[in-house]
Amino acid sequence: MAILEVKNLRKAFGAVQAVEEISFSVESGEVFTIIGPNGAGKTTTLEMIEGMQTPDGGSISINGMKWDKEADRIKTIIGVQPQSSALFDLLTVEENLDLFASFYPRSKHPSEVLEMINLTDHRRKNVKSLSGGQRQRLAIGLAMISDPQIIFLDEPTTGLDPQARRNIWDIVLKLKELGKTTILTTHYMEEAEKLSDRVCIVDQGKVVTLDTPANLIDSLTKEREVRLHFQDGEAAALETEQVAKNDATVVRTELEGSSLKLWSVRPEETLYGVFGFTKERGYRVEQVSIREMSLEDVFIAFTGKEWRD
Numbered sequence: 055m056a057i058l059e060v061k062n063l064r065k066a067f068g069a070v071q072a073v074e075e076i077s078f079s080v081e082s083g084e085v086f087t088i089i090g091p092n093g094a095g096k097t098t099t100l101e102m103i104e105g106m107q108t109p110d111g112g113s114i115s116i117n118g119m120k121w122d123k124e125a126d127r128i129k130t131i132i133g134v135q136p137q138s139s140a141l142f143d144l145l146t147v148e149e150n151l152d153l154f155a156s157f158y159p160r161s162k163h164p165s166e167v168l169e170m171i172n173l174t175d176h177r178r179k180n181v182k183s184l185s186g187g188q189r190q191r192l193a194i195g196l197a198m199i200s201d202p203q204i205i206f207l208d209e210p211t212t213g214l215d216p217q218a219r220r221n222i223w224d225i226v227l228k229l230k231e232l233g234k235t236t237i238l239t240t241h242y243m244e245e246a247e248k249l250s251d252r253v254c255i256v257d258q259g260k261v262v263t264l265d266t267p268a269n270l271i272d273s274l275t276k277e278r279e280v281r282l283h284f285q286d287g288e289a290a291a292l293e294t295e296q297v298a299k300n301d302a303t304v305v306r307t308e309l310e311g312s313s314l315k316l317w318s319v320r321p322e323e324t325l326y327g328v329f330g331f332t333k334e335r336g337y338r339v340e341q342v343s344i345r346e347m348s349l350e351d352v353f354i355a356f357t358g359k360e361w362r363d
């Protein structure tokens with residue numbers, strides 16, 4: 055069942071069309087990730103769904119409810135961690151959670167949230183003494199305190215080191231186990247690929263593609279890059295390139311010194327052929343790799359833009 059439905063969403067700031075045409079629906083229990091270049095309209099889209107910006111056009115339905123009619127009820131089922139969170143620096147972690155819990159008629163017990171965000175041992179620390187990753191985990195905890203069904207996380211891992219990022223991934227996975235729906239934006243492809251049930255790529259205020267990470271990767275060309283490095287130098291690589299060029303599975307080749315790159319539609323078959331030849335000649339190949347396509351390749355293919363990490 056779709057818990058969130060967004061149709062033909064539009065928003066301009068003066069002459070800037072931040073969101074031009076965004077439509078998607080999110081199923082209950084999904085981790086749904088929006089990625090896109092800087093200024094693509096991700097935050098504006100999230101803020102409209104969260105009720106913080108009014109769309110110029112289009113519709114938003116959250117569990118069948120609309121902002122103009124049932125704002126109070128919508129607020130009880132969503133939790134928001136904005137890109138820059140306002141935490142009370144002079145209060146402790148636990149006091150921040152207690153305070154936010156007091157805003158809601160029903161909330162989770164702060165100790166339960168502390169466990170989920172792995173801050174139980176730090177609960178008596180002042181927020182100002184927390185690390186960046188701990189602050190971000192607390193911000194997510196505050197979004198979770200009302201036990202919402204849908205949680206919005208806007209770039210929760212930006213600027214964090216790899217370990218702190220992984221700690222946040224653990225929280226997203228725990229939320230999924232609890233059957234919550236998570237709407238995420240991120241600048242890290244690895245994160246989108248690892249956590250998301252579906253990924254929506256937006257560019258210039260429009261959805262350019264939307265599917266599971268695996269389907270998006272499969273939708274790319276079937277060519278894979280095969281790399282070989284020859285111990286016997288350039289001549290061996292050159293000779294092998296000539297043979298590979300006549301192989302029907304090889305689409306194109308590139309030679310760089312003793313390294314040979316082959317783009318193949320059936321890498322395994324290509325390698326059988328190549329190794330048949332190198333064995334016959336007694337050439338030694340010291341490194342072989344097949345580069346798999348990633349979400350980053352999908353991003354580049356659909357937006358024509360390089361990804362920045």
Ligand SMILES: Nc1ncnc2c1ncn2[C@@H]1O[C@H](COP(=O)(O)OP(=O)(O)OP(=O)(O)O)[C@@H](O)[C@H]1O
Nearest residue numbers: 067070071072090091092093094095096097098099
């Ligand atoms: N309040 C505002 N006033 C004027 N322009 C705005 C405002 N908010 C966003 N914009 C513009 O709208 C466009 C989309 O911005 P938005 O923040 O939604 O993009 P984003 O995809 O979230 O970018 P980033 O990845 O950098 O966070 C940008 O050109 C931005 O400068």
